[in-house]
Every structure is written in C-alpha cells, then in structure tokens.
Amino acid sequence: MGWSNLSDKPWLRHYPVEVPSTCEYPKQNLAHFLVQTASDYPNHTALYFLGKKITYRQLLHSAYRFANALANLGVRRGDRVAVMLPNCPQAVIAYYGTLLMGGIVVMTNPMYMPRELEYQMKDSGAHVIVTLDLLYERVAKVVPLTGIKHVIVTSIKDYLPFPKNVLYPLKAKKDNLKRDVVYGNGVASFMELLEQATATPHEANVDADRDLALLQYTGGTTGIPKGVMLTHTNLIANTMQSRLWSYRSQIAKETYLAVLPFFHVFGMTVLLNQAVYTAGTLILIPRYEVNQVLQTIDKLKPTVFPGAPTMYISLIHHQNIKRFDLSSIRFCISGSASLPLEVQESFESITGGKLIEGYGLTEASPVTHANNIWEKRKLGSIGIPFPDTDARIVNPETGEEMRVGEIGELTVRGPQVMKGYWNKPEETAKILKDGWLYTGDLARMDEEGYFYILDRRKDMIIASGYNIYPREVEEVLYEHPDVEEAVVAGIIDTYRGETVKAYIVLKPGAKGDADAFKAWCKERLAAYKVPKQYEFRDSLPKTMVGKVLRHKLAEEEAEKLKKNG
Structure with a gap:
C-alpha cells in the first residue's frame, strides 16, 4: 500500500514491541484453522456446553x-447455507462444515421474525437452513415463500450431557x-444427517481473496438490511x-467466555474464529443471563471475555457481585457501542483484568481499531488502527483529508474490508471508494494517532445550528451516581429543529428528578448540549448484542407527536 513515512501513520509508534505493523495472511479456506x-x-x-465437552478431534x-x-443433499460450492442458532455446538459444526465444503454461511439471528427471515432467505438465495426445534414454527412459515429446499432441525438437548438431555424435554414442556x-x-434431523454421513476429510480449495465465506446481514437500523460479502x-x-493484538494470549491455554452471539460478526471473529485459531476452549452460552454468566466465570475460570458495554454494566451493578470470583478474566475487548469510562474502571477493579474499547463494523469483519491492552491507551478513544489497517478522517462531502483534531468521517482500508454488498452495486459504490471504506461515523484523530468516535453521522443532533454528539452527553450522564444506563437522542423541536432528550435507567432505589439531572448536565456541558427533556425508564430497547436502538426511541417520539398532533 506504500505509506511514505511514519508521520502518515503516527499510531505505529504506540504499537507494543510484540505487535508487528504488517503480517502475511495465508491464502486458504477459513476452516483450515480448525483442520x-x-x-x-x-x-x-x-x-x-452446559457440562458437555467436545475435543478438537471430535469437532x-x-x-x-x-x-x-x-454434499449428499446436493449443496455445491458457492451455495448459501443459513445457520439460525444460538451459541451451541451445532452452530459451530454447521459453520465449519459449510466452509469445509466450499459453501457460504449466512448467519441468521434466532430472534428474527418471519418477515425479517423471509427477506434474508430470499435476498441471499439460501437453499438450506439449520435451526432449532424451538424456532421451527417460525422457519416453516417462510419456507414456501423462499428458495429453501432443506430445513435441518436440531435441539438443545442433542448436545447436553446426561441427565440434562433427558430432563430438557420435560422442562421445555413445563415452560410451554x-x-x-x-x-x-x-x-x-441434524443428528441423523451426521450419523448417515461419513467423516471423510473434505476441504474445498478456495480462492481466498475472491471466494465468500460469509454473507453477514447488516444495516437493519438504517433501512433494508444488506448482505455484507466477507471473503475467506x-x-x-x-x-x-x-490475535496479534492480544499477543499475551497463549496457544491452547485460553478459555473464552462465548456469550456474544456467533451470528454477530464481532462474536464470530473475536470468539469463534480466534479460539479455533489459537486452540482455545469456548464456553458456549446460548443467551446472556447475568446470574448464569457470573456463576460460569466463578466456576469455569474463563480468561477472555469479549462483550458489549451493556453486559459489563449489568455485571458491575449486580447486587451479589462480591460473592463471585471474577479474577480469572485477563482481558476483554468491548465493542458494538461506546464504553463509558466509569464502566471500564469499575470492571477492571473488580476483575483485576483489562477491559479495552475497540471499534469495528460488519463491513470490516469487523475490527479496525482497538486500544492497547497492556500498553498505552487513551480512555474515551477507540484506540489505534490494527496491523495492516490504515485510517483517516475526511470531509464527508468532498472526501478531502482533514487536519489532525478536526471532525470528519472515519474511513478505513485493510485486508479485512469487505468485497461489497451482495447484489447491491450502487450501495457498494457509495461506501467503497478507491479501496477505502466510508464508515458513516464521525470521528477525529489526535496528534498521536488515537481515534475518537463522536457518533454515527445520522445520530448527530443539530439543534439551532449546533452539532451535538450524543456520546459526549451520555458520558456526562454516566458520571452521575444514580445512573445505570443512559442514551441521548434528538427529537423534533419546532423552534430549534431538534432538541436533546435523555432516556435514563436509574440504579435501584434512585429517584428520577429531571431538574437535578438538568443542573448536573449544566455544570458539565455547554448550554446547547444540555438535554431539555428527561425520561426515566425501566429499560431501553436493545439489539441482541446489547446495542441501544436509538431509532426505536425516535419512532416512539414520532408516534407521540402524531397522537398529540
């Protein structure tokens, strides 16, 4: 790629000595890591998995x-196979099995409703879907409307140890x-298909730079979801x-707490692929439940726990946190939303491990930046670009590079950047230009090469002509001792165009006093950034990965406006 000198990439001087700035990536099938x-x-x-162990040979x-x-079902290289499963052994087997035979995996969120599922199956052209008996009814509804020819069904009990496998159907019945x-x-049946097939080695040769390993759908929050084409x-x-970034992790010695779903690309890369690449052990947790996670850490001593900020928030605020030993956790990368400083500090003091903030997007497989885990880091920043990754801040209108410290759109390039959007050349052309991926996030870079995300371009609030970045206001709210979670959004205001509204989940026992919060914000923010409205709620609408859905809040406000018309 040829950079002229270090001044173009000031971040390189902050690389730990153990981390090279560039690396060779083998041109092979992604599943070769498992082989x-x-x-x-x-x-x-x-x-x-819930008491059952599976070795690498068995897997x-x-x-x-x-x-x-x-192959026996007639699936050929390049065919799409949808995997609609929570984190369980079957998800891992179906994922690597599809890659081994040269298929393209379409990871599908088990929370999808028939309408979302129908769109994804039609758009991807998947012929096969692997799912759970619990989800079968939803899947069966869309099969006639799509090109799906084979539905492969498994049950959680298929990989439970005795006696859980016997008790599971009884409990499922009791829970209706x-x-x-x-x-x-x-x-x-998944289990029958495996029993009838041979274990003859089958590893398709792929053109790693061109052949797709994964179609990962994204952008449901910005309109219709798009299939991100990720190559091997x-x-x-x-x-x-x-792996280079977490250079102290040891081969065949780490235990990964796999609570981030594999159907989200962050969980797939930093958990599934990375654990298999480094011969780690994955503790599979099908859904995030705070008590189960605390008990699992206490008992099984995982060393690596990537997550989303909401997961760490729920742990540090748990009333019985002191009863659990969390000291096995050595490092965690937080992604999918901004990590409040207070959360980072509390979590590190409780575990004694490191919690760093990183940044990525589905279109980049997903990670492009992270703070150093053991060396210099800057709180509030997303850190510095990964090896072989370049980043710059440009003017969103002209594409011209901005000066150090100026706010613009973050653009990135590197070997992890997608091939494009599936069957959407116009959409691809908007976001991929000359090898650079335009992220749609507003950011700045400081003189040392550390990057700071201000917000999605579309989340920025413009009130009376002032640009307001929700994240900055949220950081101030998180500093308040009564706040458990907070999110800020722009709502329509006839006078200012938009105004700032704060949605707050209070800690147990705290009182919601809007005037007191207003006074708190006024001491810490310019007047135009101070939220004008405060809504106290029991919870905030979130995605499966724990990202707060701002657009849902905006839709609720629009509904209210209509009613009050």
Whole structure:
C-alpha cells in the first residue's frame, strides 16, 4: 500500500514491541484453522456446553460429517447455507462444515421474525437452513415463500450431557416451549444427517481473496438490511489481527467466555474464529443471563471475555457481585457501542483484568481499531488502527483529508474490508471508494494517532445550528451516581429543529428528578448540549448484542407527536 513515512501513520509508534505493523495472511479456506488445530491438539477441549465437552478431534469429525451431509443433499460450492442458532455446538459444526465444503454461511439471528427471515432467505438465495426445534414454527412459515429446499432441525438437548438431555424435554414442556417438528419433505434431523454421513476429510480449495465465506446481514437500523460479502481472506486477516493484538494470549491455554452471539460478526471473529485459531476452549452460552454468566466465570475460570458495554454494566451493578470470583478474566475487548469510562474502571477493579474499547463494523469483519491492552491507551478513544489497517478522517462531502483534531468521517482500508454488498452495486459504490471504506461515523484523530468516535453521522443532533454528539452527553450522564444506563437522542423541536432528550435507567432505589439531572448536565456541558427533556425508564430497547436502538426511541417520539398532533 506504500505509506511514505511514519508521520502518515503516527499510531505505529504506540504499537507494543510484540505487535508487528504488517503480517502475511495465508491464502486458504477459513476452516483450515480448525483442520490445523485438530491436527496439533486433537484431545484439547474445543467446546464446553452446559457440562458437555467436545475435543478438537471430535469437532473436526462432526464438521466433516456435516460437509459430506450437505454434499449428499446436493449443496455445491458457492451455495448459501443459513445457520439460525444460538451459541451451541451445532452452530459451530454447521459453520465449519459449510466452509469445509466450499459453501457460504449466512448467519441468521434466532430472534428474527418471519418477515425479517423471509427477506434474508430470499435476498441471499439460501437453499438450506439449520435451526432449532424451538424456532421451527417460525422457519416453516417462510419456507414456501423462499428458495429453501432443506430445513435441518436440531435441539438443545442433542448436545447436553446426561441427565440434562433427558430432563430438557420435560422442562421445555413445563415452560410451554413448542418443539414439534414434522420430519420428511425436506425437513431432516441434524443428528441423523451426521450419523448417515461419513467423516471423510473434505476441504474445498478456495480462492481466498475472491471466494465468500460469509454473507453477514447488516444495516437493519438504517433501512433494508444488506448482505455484507466477507471473503475467506477478510475473516482470516481479522482473526489474525485480533490475535496479534492480544499477543499475551497463549496457544491452547485460553478459555473464552462465548456469550456474544456467533451470528454477530464481532462474536464470530473475536470468539469463534480466534479460539479455533489459537486452540482455545469456548464456553458456549446460548443467551446472556447475568446470574448464569457470573456463576460460569466463578466456576469455569474463563480468561477472555469479549462483550458489549451493556453486559459489563449489568455485571458491575449486580447486587451479589462480591460473592463471585471474577479474577480469572485477563482481558476483554468491548465493542458494538461506546464504553463509558466509569464502566471500564469499575470492571477492571473488580476483575483485576483489562477491559479495552475497540471499534469495528460488519463491513470490516469487523475490527479496525482497538486500544492497547497492556500498553498505552487513551480512555474515551477507540484506540489505534490494527496491523495492516490504515485510517483517516475526511470531509464527508468532498472526501478531502482533514487536519489532525478536526471532525470528519472515519474511513478505513485493510485486508479485512469487505468485497461489497451482495447484489447491491450502487450501495457498494457509495461506501467503497478507491479501496477505502466510508464508515458513516464521525470521528477525529489526535496528534498521536488515537481515534475518537463522536457518533454515527445520522445520530448527530443539530439543534439551532449546533452539532451535538450524543456520546459526549451520555458520558456526562454516566458520571452521575444514580445512573445505570443512559442514551441521548434528538427529537423534533419546532423552534430549534431538534432538541436533546435523555432516556435514563436509574440504579435501584434512585429517584428520577429531571431538574437535578438538568443542573448536573449544566455544570458539565455547554448550554446547547444540555438535554431539555428527561425520561426515566425501566429499560431501553436493545439489539441482541446489547446495542441501544436509538431509532426505536425516535419512532416512539414520532408516534407521540402524531397522537398529540
């Protein structure tokens, strides 16, 4: 890529000596990580699921069986296979099995409703979907409307140890969970397909730079979701970049707490691919539940715990946090939303480990920046670009590079940047220009090369002509001792165009006093940034990964306006 000198990339001088600024990425099938690790550490535990252990040898054999089962169903290289599962062994087997036979994985959120699912299946052209018996009813509704020919159904109990596997159906019945599946006519059992297939090694040769490993849907919050085309090289590069960054992690020695979902690209890269690449053990947790997470850390001693800020917030505010030993946690990368300083400091003091903020987006597999874990970091910043990753701040209108400290749009380039959007050349052209990915995030870079995200361009509030960045106001609210969670959004104001509204979840026992909060903000912010309205709520609308949905709040406000018309 040829950078002229260090002054173009001031961040390189903050790289730890252990981290190279560039690296070679092998041109291979992404699933080769699993083949390699199973060959080097066959008896090492790959997965731990609610008491059951699966070794790397067993995992690879199951993935080969799944690859051969797909081939038996007529699935060919380049065909799309949807995986609609929470974090469980079947999700890992289906993911690597699809990659081994040269298929393209379409990770699908198990929370999707039929309308969202129908759109994704039609758009991706998936012929096969792997799902749970609990989700079968939803999937069955959309099959006739899409090109899906095969539905492969599994159950949580299939990989539970005895006696949990026997008790699970009873508990499911008691909880009124529907598990009825009609097999035949294109509906097959996951376990039966594996049993009928051979474990003959099957690893498709791929053109790693061009062939897709994954279609990851994004942008549901900005209109219709788009399929991000990620190649084998994109995902291999980001897995290796993340590994270089966490250089103290040891091969075959780390235990990863896998609570971030694998169907989100952050969980897939920093948990699934990275653990398999480094022969780590993944503790699979199907859904985030604070008590279960605390008990798991206390008992199983995971060393790495990537998450979203809301997860760390719920842990540090848990009333019985002192009863649990969390000292096994050595480092955590927080992503998917900004990490409040108070949360970072509390979490580090409780665990004794490191919690750093990183930044990424689905279009970059996803990580592009992170703070140093053990060396210099700057609180409030997203850190510095990863190895082989370049970043700059440009004028969103002209594309011209901004000076140090000036606010503009963050653009990035590197081997982890997507090939484009699936079947959407116009959308691709808007965001990929000359190899640079335009992120849509407003940011600035300081003189040392540390980057600071201010907000999504579309989240910026413009009140009486002033630009207001929600994150800055949120940081001030988080400093208030009564605040558990806070989010700030722009609402329509006939006089100012937009005005600032704060939505606050209080800590137990705290009182919501809007005047007191206003006074708190006035002492710390310019008058035009101070929220004019305060709404105290029990909870905030969130995505599966714990990102607060600002647009939902905006929609609620629009509804109110209509009613009060």
